[in-house]
Amino acid sequence: MEWQDLIEGQQKALARVLSDAILADKVIDENEINRYQELVGNNVEHKLFSQAKQLTLAKAVEIWQKCSEDQKKYFHDI
16 A cells, blocks of 8 residues: 555545644654655645645544555554
8 A cells, every 4th residue: 555546535634634643742843744745745745735734634534434444554554
């Protein structure tokens, strides 16, 4: 399973959860940003981050609850 294997809504949902995790402690660590960019790619991260913020966290979680077991494993491995 790779980031590219996810459909657009799943990518947005995962980006939302990841961005919330990065911002939760109010400290933006360089390693967190680098890992985020590794996952979503350098060319689209700003656009995807903006789109992800349009989802509520509850909606993002709801989308992930409906994913396959492989997709959930990918999410948890991140």
